[in-house]
Amino acid sequence: MSSAVEAARTEEARQGGPPLPPLVLAGCGTVGGALLGLIREGRGSDDLVRSILVRDPARERPEPLPDPDGGRVVTRPSELPVEGGRVVVEALGGIRPALGLARRTLAGGGTFITANKSLVAEHGTELEALAAKSGGRLAFEAAVGGGMPVVRLLRDLPDAARVRRIEGILNGTSNYLLDELHAGRSWSEALQSARALGYAEADPSRDVDGRDAADKIRLLAWVAFGVPPAHVRVTRRGILPDPEALVAEARALGGVVRLLARVDPPDGAGICRARVEPCLVPRDSPWADVRGADNRARVSTARAGTLSVSGPGAGGQATALSLLTDLGDEALRRAGGSGGLARPVFPVRTIVAPDPDSSRAEGHPAERWHLSLEGKIPGHPEIEVRPRLERILARADIRLVDVDRDSGRLRTVLETRHAPRVDLVGERLRALALEPRLLRLAER
Amino acid sequence: MSSAVEAARTEEARQGGPPLPPLVLAGCGTVGGALLGLIREGRGSDDLVRSILVRDPARERPEPLPDPDGGRVVTRPSELPVEGGRVVVEALGGIRPALGLARRTLAGGGTFITANKSLVAEHGTELEALAAKSGGRLAFEAAVGGGMPVVRLLRDLPDAARVRRIEGILNGTSNYLLDELHAGRSWSEALQSARALGYAEADPSRDVDGRDAADKIRLLAWVAFGVPPAHVRVTRRGILPDPEALVAEARALGGVVRLLARVDPPDGAGICRARVEPCLVPRDSPWADVRGADNRARVSTARAGTLSVSGPGAGGQATALSLLTDLGDEALRRAGGSGGLARPVFPVRTIVAPDPDSSRAEGHPAERWHLSLEGKIPGHPEIEVRPRLERILARADIRLVDVDRDSGRLRTVLETRHAPRVDLVGERLRALALEPRLLRLAER
Numbered sequence: 111m112s113s114a115v116e117a118a119r120t121e122e123a124r125q126g127g128p129p130l131p132p133l134v135l136a137g138c139g140t141v142g143g144a145l146l147g148l149i150r151e152g153r154g155s156d157d158l159v160r161s162i163l164v165r166d167p168a169r170e171r172p173e174p175l176p177d178p179d180g181g182r183v184v185t186r187p188s189e190l191p192v193e194g195g196r197v198v199v200e201a202l203g204g205i206r207p208a209l210g211l212a213r214r215t216l217a218g219g220g221t222f223i224t225a226n227k228s229l230v231a232e233h234g235t236e237l238e239a240l241a242a243k244s245g246g247r248l249a250f251e252a253a254v255g256g257g258m259p260v261v262r263l264l265r266d267l268p269d270a271a272r273v274r275r276i277e278g279i280l281n282g283t284s285n286y287l288l289d290e291l292h293a294g295r296s297w298s299e300a301l302q303s304a305r306a307l308g309y310a311e312a313d314p315s316r317d318v319d320g321r322d323a324a325d326k327i328r329l330l331a332w333v334a335f336g337v338p339p340a341h342v343r344v345t346r347r348g349i350l351p352d353p354e355a356l357v358a359e360a361r362a363l364g365g366v367v368r369l370l371a372r373v374d375p376p377d378g379a380g381i382c383r384a385r386v387e388p389c390l391v392p393r394d395s396p397w398a399d400v401r402g403a404d405n406r407a408r409v410s411t412a413r414a415g416t417l418s419v420s421g422p423g424a425g426g427q428a429t430a431l432s433l434l435t436d437l438g439d440e441a442l443r444r445a446g447g448s449g450g451l452a453r454p455v456f457p458v459r460t461i462v463a464p465d466p467d468s469s470r471a472e473g474h475p476a477e478r479w480h481l482s483l484e485g486k487i488p489g490h491p492e493i494e495v496r497p498r499l500e501r502i503l504a505r506a507d508i509r510l511v512d513v514d515r516d517s518g519r520l521r522t523v524l525e526t527r528h529a530p531r532v533d534l535v536g537e538r539l540r541a542l543a544l545e546p547r548l549l550r551l552a553e554r
Numbered sequence: 555m556s557s558a559v560e561a562a563r564t565e566e567a568r569q570g571g572p573p574l575p576p577l578v579l580a581g582c583g584t585v586g587g588a589l590l591g592l593i594r595e596g597r598g599s600d601d602l603v604r605s606i607l608v609r610d611p612a613r614e615r616p617e618p619l620p621d622p623d624g625g626r627v628v629t630r631p632s633e634l635p636v637e638g639g640r641v642v643v644e645a646l647g648g649i650r651p652a653l654g655l656a657r658r659t660l661a662g663g664g665t666f667i668t669a670n671k672s673l674v675a676e677h678g679t680e681l682e683a684l685a686a687k688s689g690g691r692l693a694f695e696a697a698v699g700g701g702m703p704v705v706r707l708l709r710d711l712p713d714a715a716r717v718r719r720i721e722g723i724l725n726g727t728s729n730y731l732l733d734e735l736h737a738g739r740s741w742s743e744a745l746q747s748a749r750a751l752g753y754a755e756a757d758p759s760r761d762v763d764g765r766d767a768a769d770k771i772r773l774l775a776w777v778a779f780g781v782p783p784a785h786v787r788v789t790r791r792g793i794l795p796d797p798e799a800l801v802a803e804a805r806a807l808g809g810v811v812r813l814l815a816r817v818d819p820p821d822g823a824g825i826c827r828a829r830v831e832p833c834l835v836p837r838d839s840p841w842a843d844v845r846g847a848d849n850r851a852r853v854s855t856a857r858a859g860t861l862s863v864s865g866p867g868a869g870g871q872a873t874a875l876s877l878l879t880d881l882g883d884e885a886l887r888r889a890g891g892s893g894g895l896a897r898p899v900f901p902v903r904t905i906v907a908p909d910p911d912s913s914r915a916e917g918h919p920a921e922r923w924h925l926s927l928e929g930k931i932p933g934h935p936e937i938e939v940r941p942r943l944e945r946i947l948a949r950a951d952i953r954l955v956d957v958d959r960d961s962g963r964l965r966t967v968l969e970t971r972h973a974p975r976v977d978l979v980g981e982r983l984r985a986l987a988l989e990p991r992l993l994r995l996a997e998r
Contacts, residue, residue, distance in 0.1 A: 148714045148857075257715075257858040259707055266706060268878040270592045394838035404859070413592075414701040414875045415848070415866030422859030431858045434712040 128445035130437055133197040134190060136163045136211055140308055141225055141252075142201035143173035144426035145433050163190045163202075163211075187211055193218040195246075197440055199433055200224040205232065212237050216246040223436040225252035225429050231325035235338040247443075249436040254326045255280060257428030258421035259435070260407040264333040272412035273334045275474070277372040277552075280326040282403030282423030283310045283317035284349055284369045289402055291357040292366060309403045309424050319348035320369065320386035327371040327384045330407070335375055337382040342373065344384040345533055347548065356388055359482055359547050365390040366398040370552055374474075385529060389552040390480055396420075397552060478511065478551040479532050482521045488543045495520055495544065502538050506531040523551075572889035574881055577641040578634060580607045580655055584752055585669055585696075586645035587617035588870035589877050607634045607646075607655075631655055637662040639690075641884055643877055644668040649676065656681050660690040667880040669696035669873050675769035679782040691887075693880040698770045699724060701872030702865035703879070704851040708777040716856035717778045719918070721816040721996075724770040726847030726868030727754045727761035728793055728813045733846055735801040736810060753847045753868050763792035764813065764830035771815040771828045774851070779819055781826040786817065788828040789977055791992065800832055803926055803991050809834040810842040814996055818918075829973060833996040834924055840864075841996060922955065922995040923968045923976050929959060932987045939964055939988065946982050950975040967995075 187207035192198045192215040215222040230250045251261045290300035304310035316322045328339035360367040373384035391397040400406045405423025422428035487493040512523040539546045631651035636642045636659040652673045659666040674694045695705045734744035748754035760766045772783035804811040817828035835841040844850045849867025866872035931937040956967035983990045
């Protein structure tokens with residue numbers, strides 16, 4: 111290598127890539143504040159951030175707001191200048207006022223970079239259509255998996271890879287809580303430490319009941335299969351009502367509880383089904399190895415083998431770095447001139463054709479569930495549950511692989527290729543005032 | 555969502571993204587043939603492939619060459635039309651004639667997409683400089699990890715994430731062979747089945763002596779730290795000369811052997827050091843969980859936690875799909891018009907500044923090695939090895955944590971923060987005609 115080439119290379123490297131574009135920041139909490147800190151650190155100034163929307167400018171923050179008197183800090187969404195092709199980074203969460211900001215940004219041909227999974231899961235197709243019409247861009251790497259780059263992994267995978275299934279631990283909060291329970295903490299101790307570490311909001315309902323993971327698996331289905339996220343049918347069971355009992359159950363069975371989300375390609379009728387449910391995983395499995403607030407996703411393909419990715423699923427800095435990755439794309443797009451589409455907003459995919467080998471339930475092997483429940487009907491100590499359970503299972507055409515009675519409880523193992531039938535069994539048992547504990551047995 | 559929006563969305567989805575550009579294919583072996591097959595399957599024709607370079611057009615292939623009489627198949631590199639801004643996909647391997655094709659393509663402002671790690675490891679900076687001058691592009695996702703998207707992961711990670719270490723199982727062939735040995739096969743049986751499955755060439759030297767993994771870790775250092783790959787100093791020990799003994803050693807210690815590569819950021823003097831060496835990993839570690847020809851990479855960062863990615867590290871189809879991903883980028887770049895840089899060729903990074911917390915050896919915890927060797931000097935049954943070993947270790951300032959004598963062999967555990975000192979000890983022992991078996995104890 112000549113020294114001239116070397117010098118040129120070094121010179122180029124010193125430039126550090128195209129400069130970040132000026133931006134407008136909506137929200138300056140954990141994630142927004144971390145982004146502000148990263149920008150200040152990287153550039154020695156926050157002058158790139160032209161305007162910031164916050165609810166309460168007086169609140170004390172680890173990362174202080176820029177010059178409180180300089181007019182860059184606004185408190186009303188309508189005051190935030192998002193029109194006219196701006197780059198807007200949204201870290202507010204929730205639907206309002208984020209949706210209005212997204213519409214205004216994208217209608218004006220701007221770029222809307224967001225960490226907001228509910229917004230994209232509920233309104234992604236509308237926003238994407240707005241962007242397509244105006245030449246704007248919607249980017250949401252930070253909306254799934256915090257710092258774990260699974261949106262990119264799916265976006266960059268060619269259709270020819272043929273994704274057969276996406277599975278993941280997509281909610282860091284519930285994973286952290288389950289880990290704490292496995293370490294012997296009580297539920298209330300676990301919640302307290304999750305709040306102290308910033309992993310859980312005051313109200314972590316969306317995390318523990320699986321709604322957060324459901325939003326995320328919808329987004330992944332959109333990116334992988336082109337199915338509008340609002341059209342993905344998600345069956346959802348969180349770790350409630352009794353996470354301690356689930357963990358005790360798993361411990362008795364020699365495994366670990368993980369809240370797994372999964373989605374398969376659309377079936378013959380074009381319906382895309384997803385599940386979020388607590389699963390029993392082996393102690394030495396990669397799922398059990400996901401600790402604390404980390405996330406992991408596994409993408410099984412017909413052609414490219416099985417791809418896995420893991421990383422921090424929560425935390426302000428990891429999520430802010432994902433926003434920064436999307437901002438880096440925007441910088442490249444601008445460096446490329448003429449408003450070219452630098453990267454696809456999401457991969458504009460042919461909606462995956464029904465694939466008889468993979469998308470029907472028959473394409474996947476039969477699965478097993480651990481179901482445990484009280485041995486007698488509550489309030490009716492004379493009525494044994496077992497015959498009722500057997501009738502319910504027979505009607506649902508579910509195989510009872512194993513049954514065991516242990517200190518008053520029935521512990522059973524069910525087998526079927528049709529997960530929805532198990533959900534139905536759960537409902538029927540709950541209708542009998544029974545509280546079944548259901549753990550799907552996950553493969554490694 | 556309005557049905558008009560929905561209809562527009564569906565229409566857009568049906569388009570399946572921008573069309574692939576016409577291309578020239580160099581090489582039609584396992585990888586090139588798989589790519590040809592994927593293109594045929596996706597488009598119903600191979601008319602996109604304007605010209606193919608092969609050594610022997612008469613050879614029988616699983617994927618037949620296009621119309622042997624149509625003039626698209628050439629056998630001399632000079633006949634391949636790579637000038638004038640073409641998209642060239644190279645799947646030949648080796649330096650010649652790939653280097654000449656790359657130079658001609660990039661000097662002409664074309665795009666050179668390659669799966670050739672040695673080419674990029676040796677000549678990457680020269681090719682990149684050519685591309686920067688002419689407006690061409692060099693893309694090499696397929697050169698590391700087959701279908702495991704680690705180049706992209708590193709490329710998309712913002713500098714602010716601060717990569718502290720990259721580790722990986724980067725050679726599928728040696729991993730497959732080690733797995734077979736652990737399953738009880740002999741070395742020669744393992745080699746035979748690796749060849750039968752297409753995981754090993756007739757001569758797998760570059761795989762088993764660690765040169766292939768060394769090339770790949772150089773490329774990752776380039777992408778992550780901006781250090782020219784040819785400048786990365788790699789200390790390399792493969793699984794030779796006696797892989798069966800290594801596996802027996804690991805089994806006796808209750809673990810599994812994996813050939814791990816790793817690289818740290820440049821140190822205070824700007825020197826970037828990498829290692830490729832057989833390591834002892836716990837049976838339940840994610841490294842042990844990498845089976846057959848799969849690959850895995852782990853990226854530790856100061857800011858974005860630890861990111862891992864795994865997938866098929868070898869195999870024609872997985873590698874061809876990576877080439878297709880790079881082709882998809884090219885399609886997007888062209889759709890964006892005006893020759894804009896759709897994605898960075900590699901992240902044009904500031905060469906990472908010396909980071910006192912991480913890049914000095916002191917920034918990482920002390921590590922341990924299992925060293926086992928004969929108890930007496932070969933040919934001198936009267937001379938005990940132990941006192942000599944202790945002197946050598948003392949001179950190298952390496953702690954001897956444990957020593958044990960077992961059926962004539964010395965089994966020791968060494969500890970140091972300075973890996974190169976262990977390499978030196980290995981050399982000194984070999985100078986005494988001893989054949990030390992060294993396994994670094996890897997963290998989970």
